[in-house]
Structure formats: C-alpha cells, structure tokens
Amino acid sequence: MTKKEWLLILSSSFLFSAAFPPLPLGFLAYFFLFPLLIALEDASPRRGFKLAYFFGLVSNFLLLYWMAWQFFYGETWVLPGSIGALFILAIYPGVWGWLYCLIKKKLGNWALILAPFLWVGLEWIRSLWEIGFPWLDIGYTQTNYLSLIQFASLTGISGVSLWVIFLNIFFYLLVEYRKNLFTIISVSILIVMLILIPYLYGRKALSEPVSSAKVKVALIQGNIDMNVKWNPRYLHHSLETFYTLTQKAATENPDLVIWPETSAPCYLAYEPFYFDWVKNLSDSLNIPIVLGTDDYQTIEKNQYVFYNSVFYFQPQQGLADKYYKMQLVPFAEKLPLSGKMRVLNKIQLGQANFSSGENYTLFDSPKGKFATLVCFEIAFPDLVRKFVQRNAGFIVNITNDSWFGKTVGPYQHAAMSVMRAIENRVSIARCANSGISMMADPYGRIIEKTGLFERVNLIGEIPLKNKETFYTRKGNITALVSFFLSLVFLVLAKFKR
Structure with a gap:
C-alpha cells in the first residue's frame, strides 16, 4: 500500500475506534468511513478487500485487544486464539470493501447508496450461528446519545448502524461534490433531516412515563x-x-x-x-x-x-x-x-x-x-x-x-x-x-x-x-432488508456488462 493509503486506513481505524465507549466521542462514527471511501475510489474489488481488511485489522487491535487479557492471569493458551480472532474478524470489513468496489465498478455511484445496506447485512451475518460475534456493531457508538437512538425500538441496533453509515455517506458526498451547489444544498437538507427526525422521535419517547410497577x-x-x-x-x-x-x-x-x-x-x-x-x-x-x-x-x-x-x-x-x-x-x-x-x-x-x-x-x-x-x-x-x-x-x-x-x-x-x-x-x-x-x-x-x-x-x-415494541414483535427486519437488498444489487452488478 502507498503512504497515502496507509494514512487513510489508519485515519478511518482511529476514528472508528475512538467512537466506541468508554470515550464520549460517538459523533466520530459519523465520519470514520470518509477516509476509507477516498482510499477505495479507484480500487479494484481485490484491492478494495485488502484496504478494508487492514482497516478492520487495525480497528480490531485497537478495540479488541482485551481478548488476550487472560494471558496476564496465567492463561497463556488464549494468546494465539485471540490474535487469530482479530485476523478472522477483519474479514467482514474486507468483504464489505470488496463488494463495494465490485458494485462501484459495475453500477457507479449506486455503490454509495448500497454501502450502508452492505455494512448492516454483514453485521447481521457476523451475529449468526455458533461462531457469531456481534461485538463491534457501529450502532453501539451512539449509546451516549439517547435522544437520537430511541428509534431502535422500531429497527433494533441494525437501524442505528444503518443510520450511522448513511450519515457517513452523506458527509462524504458533501466533500466529494463540494463544487456543486445543488448537491451541497440537497445533501445538507438530507443530513439535517436524518438527524432531526430521530431526535424529535427520541425526545417524544423520552418524555413518556415509565411503568409505576x-x-x-x-x-x-x-x-x-x-x-x-x-x-x-x-x-x-x-x-x-x-x-x-x-x-x-x-x-x-x-x-x-x-x-x-x-x-x-x-x-x-x-x-x-x-x-x-x-x-x-x-x-x-x-x-x-x-x-x-x-x-x-x-x-x-x-x-x-x-x-x-x-x-x-x-x-x-x-x-x-x-x-x-x-x-x-x-x-x-x-x-x-x-x-x-x-x-x-x-x-x-x-x-x-x-x-x-x-x-x-x-x-x-x-x-x-x-x-x-x-x-x-x-x-x-x-x-x-x-x-x-x-x-x-x-x-x-x-x-x-x-x-x-x-x-x-x-x-x-x-x-x-x-x-x-x-x-x-x-x-x-x-x-x-x-x-x-x-x-x-x-x-x-x-x-x-x-x-x-x-x-x-x-x-x-x-x-x-408495560409495552411491546415493534422490534420485539417483528424482529430484525432492517437487517433482513439490508441483506436481501445487497443480494439484489450484487446480482445486477454480476449481469451488468
């Protein structure tokens, strides 16, 4: 990788990692994808995997180093497995980078619209089966902002993750098309709406009384x-x-x-x-x-x-x-x-x-x-x-x-x-x-x-x-829609000449 690519990857990794607890910097999650998207602009699918994989690997070492902490309690056997897990878990963002670049190559800027759904679909896959490890879902970066995430009662954490990635995409578009006044105004309105609507919903939800029992x-x-x-x-x-x-x-x-x-x-x-x-x-x-x-x-x-x-x-x-x-x-x-x-x-x-x-x-x-x-x-x-x-x-x-x-x-x-x-x-x-x-x-x-x-x-x-939420009744519809929408676009990309 070039020095520029290393700098971009490290920037994304540090922004991503700093957004998680215990640091009160959850807002950094709105921008973490920006450097990585720049690095992926002209990348082939294979190179996209490599760049996003290293983003995942650095992020994992910064956020999941505690996996090996039992080593310091004399459990020396955990070290190889813990390090191996960090490398394996980096495959998920790597696959995201590969799919994003594949769709971008075939369908152009549709890849930007699909990117949040790809991300959430892969988060969902990471939670499945006996090997599931849904620890670093990007939605967890927002748990200090209760007014903004009350809509999780409708969508589950997958909806919060989708929301965060869409904010990243819109901020990226603001910079990418900064010379286009119409785009700047349109995207700015979308960003305001994307923040204001969850906030208003959250304020209303937080004003509701809890059960007296x-x-x-x-x-x-x-x-x-x-x-x-x-x-x-x-x-x-x-x-x-x-x-x-x-x-x-x-x-x-x-x-x-x-x-x-x-x-x-x-x-x-x-x-x-x-x-x-x-x-x-x-x-x-x-x-x-x-x-x-x-x-x-x-x-x-x-x-x-x-x-x-x-x-x-x-x-x-x-x-x-x-x-x-x-x-x-x-x-x-x-x-x-x-x-x-x-x-x-x-x-x-x-x-x-x-x-x-x-x-x-x-x-x-x-x-x-x-x-x-x-x-x-x-x-x-x-x-x-x-x-x-x-x-x-x-x-x-x-x-x-x-x-x-x-x-x-x-x-x-x-x-x-x-x-x-x-x-x-x-x-x-x-x-x-x-x-x-x-x-x-x-x-x-x-x-x-x-x-x-x-x-x-x-x-x-x-x-x-004292109440049942839409999410409790219906489950993780957001993740399922994200997964199947990603499949549809991948099929379209495959048959696009």
Whole structure:
C-alpha cells in the first residue's frame, strides 16, 4: 500500500475506534468511513478487500485487544486464539470493501447508496450461528446519545448502524461534490433531516412515563480476584464474600438479590454444604437469590454434559429453577460445531467445552417473570427479544468481566445493555463480578451504576415492562432488508456488462 493509503486506513481505524465507549466521542462514527471511501475510489474489488481488511485489522487491535487479557492471569493458551480472532474478524470489513468496489465498478455511484445496506447485512451475518460475534456493531457508538437512538425500538441496533453509515455517506458526498451547489444544498437538507427526525422521535419517547410497577433489585458485586477465583482453596472465601454482602443488602428489603456469573465457582448442585448455605440464606432473608454457577448432567456412565448455568433460589422452595446459557463464547466456552462434528471434540484449545442450553427459561418472582442472560448473551439482540416475547417483565444480565482487566472491554460490554433496553422497552439489571454493574430503564437511561474493581452492593428500583415494541414483535427486519437488498444489487452488478 502507498503512504497515502496507509494514512487513510489508519485515519478511518482511529476514528472508528475512538467512537466506541468508554470515550464520549460517538459523533466520530459519523465520519470514520470518509477516509476509507477516498482510499477505495479507484480500487479494484481485490484491492478494495485488502484496504478494508487492514482497516478492520487495525480497528480490531485497537478495540479488541482485551481478548488476550487472560494471558496476564496465567492463561497463556488464549494468546494465539485471540490474535487469530482479530485476523478472522477483519474479514467482514474486507468483504464489505470488496463488494463495494465490485458494485462501484459495475453500477457507479449506486455503490454509495448500497454501502450502508452492505455494512448492516454483514453485521447481521457476523451475529449468526455458533461462531457469531456481534461485538463491534457501529450502532453501539451512539449509546451516549439517547435522544437520537430511541428509534431502535422500531429497527433494533441494525437501524442505528444503518443510520450511522448513511450519515457517513452523506458527509462524504458533501466533500466529494463540494463544487456543486445543488448537491451541497440537497445533501445538507438530507443530513439535517436524518438527524432531526430521530431526535424529535427520541425526545417524544423520552418524555413518556415509565411503568409505576417496579421491582427492587440488589446487585452484589463481589469483586473476586481472577487470580484466586477458580482455586478450590478460595471457594469458601468467594461464597462468604457474597453471603456477607447479601446480608448487608437485605437491610434495604430488595425484592430480588442478584449475584454475578460463576459467583459460585464450582458445581454448586454437587456441593451440599454450599448449596444449603445459599438455600438457607434465601430462606432466612425471605428474598429470592439468582446466581451463576457451573452445572453438569450425566448422559451415560462416565459421560457428562457441562453447562454455564444460572440457579434461582426461592425462599422456602430451595432451587426453584435453573437456566443453561444458550449462546456460548466461541473458542472460549465451546469449539463451534463441536456438538455436530465429533472430530472437533478431540481438538483442545483450552476451551471449556460447555454445551448450549435449549430452553428460554423465565424465572417467576413475586414481582413478575424475568429472564437471566449470561455474559456474552446480551450481545445478541434476537436472543433478548425472544425472552421478552415470552413475557419477561425485566431482564437480568450476569457476567464476570474481571478477565477484561482495566481495559475498554467492560465499557463496550455494558453499552450493549443500554441498546437491548431501548430495543425492547425493558429494564435491565446488570450484575458484574468486578463491574460495571448497573440498572437501565426501558429507555436506556442509567438509574445506578458502579465503577470497576469495587466490592459493593448496588440497590435500586427498575420499572417493569408495560409495552411491546415493534422490534420485539417483528424482529430484525432492517437487517433482513439490508441483506436481501445487497443480494439484489450484487446480482445486477454480476449481469451488468
């Protein structure tokens, strides 16, 4: 690549990366594509792939470096896989660059109109199947601008991503045709409308009252050190920490106590002493407790199926229900397709070899039904939507973000809860071992939140869901339209001489 191309690629990568949390620079997302589009102006499809691939690769290293952070906790096996993932994920923007240049070559400036749909279609594909990783959807850059993204209740995050890319295209056109007065005026009007309409819709939405029915939750942020969390000698210490914090939280009479993912770092159902300890705690306080632990089932002699699990204890009932995590982290919790191809079961990359749950389990509480998603599951809009469709009155997300360390990872992860709340008009209580724990109302407004690496209780009230959104009812129509529209244009480009 030439020096100019390197400069343009790096500029796009830095703008893209700086727009994501925790930096309050989401507006940079409106311009990140501009340098890349300049680099692609005369590029062949093959070169377009190369340029956009390097944009993706640099962006991934800037935004996803936390993937390898477990290396610093002694998990040296994660390094090769994490670096490999950064290279693999860069293929998606690479394909976008290839398709954009292909269509531009055959259909000219129609490529600019199609570019946002191509982008959103590829974001959607990146979320599919067991290898799905929808982490860096460009729509997440806007979670600080609640007035602008309330329309996600209609379109989901895909609509927000589409909106951001269209803004990029229009700003590019302003500069590209700066000598054409008619184009400048027309595009300027489009930009104003593209910002004003979502803003007015958002202001109206934010003025609507939330449900008066509320549930009081206590989020127990134990902040257990990752260096000792899975050491059996520290099991008692870990559970005692949550036990003590829960007793303190109980003085404020919460309706539900929530512990984070793997807060019981053992197979709790097979640890009678600690199982009874949690059960008796729930009984004595007369408060339900939801917590994360591991679980397994015996399918044949010496053959077991393991799950990343959620246990729900009800006063005087003991273990009332359990949920098995459905969307597992690829290559960390499960090797993709290993359940379908036996040969993959023999490959060991240090993954946990969990199995995926199959049931959309809702827990019954005195204040209504709720779903508890585990960690990475909150990144999947359709998964959350299906729980809400089944009448979840609020969503709980438990996670252990300790292995992110003091990186941008926890902030990126927390922003997803804001988007899921808006999409479904449902409150979300997020409990993290080391932070960020928080509560968001159905419009994405943060009610309370903690910092990182604090041992603290977070107690507050969240409104129950009182309406169903278009997105909840119909799903990700925006992504499907984007995908099929892209296919139509690709067919047209193929047959264009």
